[in-house]
Amino acid sequence: MNRTTRAAIGKWLLILLAVALALCAASLLWVDHQLGRFAGAGTAVVDRAGFEGPARPTAITGVAVLSADGEAMLADRDVLIDQGRIVAVGTGLALPEGVDRVDGSGRYLIPGLVDAHVHLKQSPNDLLVYLANGVTGVREMSGNADHLAWRDAIEAGRLGPRLFVASEKLERHGWFTGHFQRWTRNRINVRAPEHADAVVRSLAADGYDAVKLGSLLDHETYRALDRAAAGAGLPLIGHYPVALPLEALWASGQGELAHIEEIAKALDAEFGWFGNADADEYLRFVARRSDEVAAALAERNIAVVTSLWLVESIALQKAAPADLVAEIELRYANPGLVEGTPLSKGWLPGHNAYEVGPEAGAAGREAAAAYWATFAEAHRILLRAMRDRGVALMAGTDANTAGVVPGFSLHDELQSLVSAGLSPAQSLRSATAAPAARMGRGAGKAGRVAPGYRADMVLLRADPLLDIANTRAIEAVVVGGRVLDRGRLDAMLAAVADANDGSRTIAL
Ligand SMILES: [Zn+2]
Structure with a gap:
């Protein structure tokens, strides 16, 4: 080969390399764009300030109020609110001059609701949807810097539900998988137990309210994170690693499980992993173990987030997602998530994350639905045992x-x-008084309609103690002392639906 040929080949190799690099960069950008869209970033953000209004001294008069123990409605109370707090509750209160009055006669006042397990992703419009549903507090279970900023802004007086922000999930991977999982799935990598301290210290410095554990941690890393969280004064919460027996939970300082599923899975492992053939045997096993496990949870004050509806819905999503989609308020969910992307499945039939593929046929769909129906039944058995033992149950939805x-x-x-x-x-307690105690630093008194407590409340048109479905009959929501009447709540929902419609690529 002479020199000219070598130079020509060299030139072409350089061009090829440049093209390959450009293609690579373009693919990375495309993947990143899809990940953002799937997290909801493609939807216009509704300006919450437009719904804010001032927090004025207000009296809700002649209203039935949920008692402190949550077991009864106390008739004909006046509730005085000022500076974001409940100032007084009583019958025939002498109201100061000039307070706004809300007629509460024939209405029921309960503490603001908390969803103990949510994912806000890149969808700040969700904050309005929560408020419109009487949810005045949410616990973010895969938090990032945006969520911390939203939390602090709301705490400083912006409109929104109070936020508790746990870190993204901690797992242990090697260098390459760790980086890939960080990018595509928002996982924080703890490469080795000796890194646990540094990881947890940096989460504490960033201002997270808790350290969130993943399912794949080994025992050594779990123990290291347990020690690190205790050292940093952060609650250790989240999943329970599937590889560990429950004894390791009892020996740890983990104070909260992100789903009842953590226990259902641990018992499934003890049982030897059930299938449809031995479903009844698994359920009998769960029933036999449930009281002992519930007693251990109660004794250690380990709170458990319920996320029961999701598990119950999976049988339907597996076999007939169209039926589920027809049941839910899809208009208010971010279209990025609902539609999914070429890289991530969404919620819609044909591209639903849980759906059984057509290749499995009707028999495959039925088998999957039966499996998940059994798993949901195990959850209900565990829930009742936990209730009987007085475990701190927190309603959460994922x-x-x-x-x-x-x-x-x-x-x-x-x-x-x-x-x-x-x-x-x-049920109501699991979304009010129970989570109020676990809303993080500076939470103050919350979760009750009583003097000194945060003025986060929901005014209902019907009594939820008679029928829990009445929590949906929302007349007004009070958050941080601001009263949002039905008209304002409807306007918030309409604004979110509009923004969603603007980013939809698949018509509903
Ligand atoms: Zn979750």
Whole structure:
């Protein structure tokens, strides 16, 4: 080969390399764009300030108020609100001059609802959908810097539900997988147990309210994170690693499980992984173990987030997602999530994240639905055992997971809890007094309609203790002392639906 040929080949190789690099960069940008769209970033953000209004001293008069123990409605109370707090509750209160008055006669006042497990992703419009549903507090279970900023702005007086922000999920991977999971799935990589301290310290420095555990952690890393979280004074919450026996939970400082599923899975592992053939045997096993497990949870004050409705919905999403989609308030869910992308499945039939593919046929669909029906039944058995042992149950929905519409889904959850055997009062407590104690630093008193408590409340047109479905009959929402009447709540919902319609590529 002479020199000219070598030079020509060299030139072409350089051109090829440049083209390959350009293609690579374009693919990375495309993937990144799709990930953003799937998180909701493609939807116009509604300006919340337009709905804000001032927080004025207000009296809600002649209203029935949920009692402190949550078991009864106390008739004909006046509730005085000022500076974001409940100032007084009583019958025939002498009201100061000039307070706004809201006629509460024939109405029911309950504490603002909390969804203990949500995913806000890149969808700030969800904050309005929560408020419109009486959800005045949410606990973000895969938090990022945006969520921390939203939390702080709301705490400083912007309109929105109070936020508790846990970190993104911590897992242990090698260098390459760790980076890939960080980029595509928002996982935080703890490369080795000796890195646990540094990771947790940086989360604490960033201002997270809790450290969120993933399912794939090994025992050594789990223990290291447990020690690190205790050292940093951060609650250790989230999944329970599937590889660990429950003994490791009892020996840990983990204070909260992100789903009842964590226990259902641990018992499934003890049982030896059930299938449809031994479903009844698995359920009998769960029933036998449930009391002991519930007692251990109660003894260690480990709170459990319910997310029952989601698990119950999976049988339907597996076999007939069109039926589920017809049932839910899809208009208010971010279209990025609902539609999915070429890289991530969404909620719609034919491209639903849980759906059984057509290749499995009717038999495959039925088998999957039967499996998930069994798993949901295991959840209900565990829920009742936890209730009987006084475990701190927190209603949570895993909102923005396939099929779970922010805000609206909390009412579905409360109803699922009652259908499974909780009383309406117990169901309501799981979304009010129970999570109030676990809303993070600076939370103050919340979760009750009583003097000194945060003025986060929901005014209902019907009594939720008679029928839990009445939590949907929302007349007004009070958040941080601001009263949002029905007209304003409807306007908030309409603005979000409009923004969603603007970014839809598949008509509903
Ligand atoms: Zn989740």
